[in-house]
Amino acid sequence: xxxxxxxxxxxxxxxxxxxxxxxxxxxxxxxxxxxxxxxxxxxxxxxxxxxxxxxxxxxxxxxxxxxxxxxxxxxxxxxxxxxxxxxxxxxxxxxxxxxxxxxxxxxxxxxxxxxxxxxxxxxxxxxxxxxxxxxxxxxxxxxxxxxxxxxxxxxxxxxxxxxxxxxxxxxxxxxxxxxxx
Numbered sequence: 598x599x600x601x602x603x604x605x606x607x608x609x610x611x612x613x614x615x616x617x618x619x620x621x622x623x624x625x626x627x628x629x630x631x632x633x634x635x636x637x638x639x640x641x642x643x644x645x646x647x648x649x650x651x652x653x654x655x656x657x658x659x660x661x662x663x664x665x666x667x668x669x670x671x672x673x674x675x676x677x678x679x680x681x682x683x684x685x686x687x688x689x690x691x692x693x694x695x696x697x698x699x700x701x702x703x704x705x706x707x708x709x710x711x712x713x714x715x716x717x718x719x720x721x722x723x724x725x726x727x728x729x730x731x732x733x734x735x736x737x738x739x740x741x742x743x744x745x746x747x748x749x750x751x752x753x754x755x756x757x758x759x760x761x762x763x764x765x766x767x768x769x770x771x772x773x774x775x776x777x778x
Contacts, residue, residue, distance in 0.1 A: 634695035635664045637714030638671055646675035647683065657706060658730035659699035659739055661717070666692035676730045677737040680717070681763055701738050702745030715739070718760045721746040724767045726755035737763060 640660070644653045653660055653675055661680035662671035665688070674680040677698050684696060696717040703713045706728075723738040723746050730736025738755070740746035746757045758767065 632694075634716075635671075637662065637695070637697040637712065639712060640673055644673050646679065647672045648679050649675055651675060656730070658728075658736050659701050659704065661696070661698045661739075662714075663688065663693055663697075664695040666694055671695075671697075676734075677717075677722070677739055678730065678734070681737060682765075685765060698739035700741040701749070702740045702742050713741075715741045720760060721757050722760065722763050723749050723753075723755040723757055724763065726750070726753040728753045 640653050640662075642652075642654065645651060646653060646656075653673055656675040659677050661674040661677045663674070663680055663683060664671045672683065674683065680696065680698070684693065697714040698717045698720055700713045700715045700720070717739065720739040720741060721743045723740070726735065726738060726749070728736065728738070738746070738749060740749065743757065749755075750757060
C-alpha cells in the first residue's frame with residue numbers, strides 16, 4: 598500500500614510541475630513593469646539637431662528631444678515637426694523611451710530657453726499655423742494647455758489636435774511653403 602501511495606504522490610508532483618512550469622515561464626516572459634522614462638534634459642551650447650546638424654540655439658521656435666534605447670543621450674531636433682518625422686519613420690523601428698517638446702505656453706517664441714519640457718503625449722499641438730519655425734517652414738506648435746493652444750490659433754491660425762492626431766497628413770511636409778505673419 599505504501600508503494601501505491603508513493604506512486605500517487607509522484608504523479609501529483611509531476612502534474613503540478615507540468616502545470617506550474619509553463620505558468621512560471623509565462624510570468625517571467627511578461628517581465629517587470631517598464632522603467633520610469635528618462636527625464637527631459639536641457640541642451641548645452643554645442644547641441645545640434647539630429648537632421649540638420651545645426652546648433653539648436655540658432656533656431657527660433659520650439660525644440661524637441663527623443664530618448665531612444667541604446668543611445669547615450671537624447672536625439673535633439675531643431676523643430677517639433679522633425680521629431681514627429683523621426684517618430685513616424687526611423688523611430689517606428691526603435692524603442693523610444695521618451696519624447697519631450699517645449700511647452701510654448703511658457704516659452705519665448707524667438708528664443709525658447711531650455712525647457713519648459715513636457716511629454717509630447719500629453720501636449721496639445723497646433724498644426725497649419727502661419728508662424729514659421731526653426732528652419733523657416735511651418736511648425737507644429739506644442740502647448741501644455743489646450744486653452745493656450747486655442748489662443749495661439751486665434752492669432753496665427755491652424756487647428757488644435759492631440760498627440761495621437763499629429764500625422765503626416767496634417768503636419769508640414771518637406772517642400773511645402775507657408776509664409777509667416
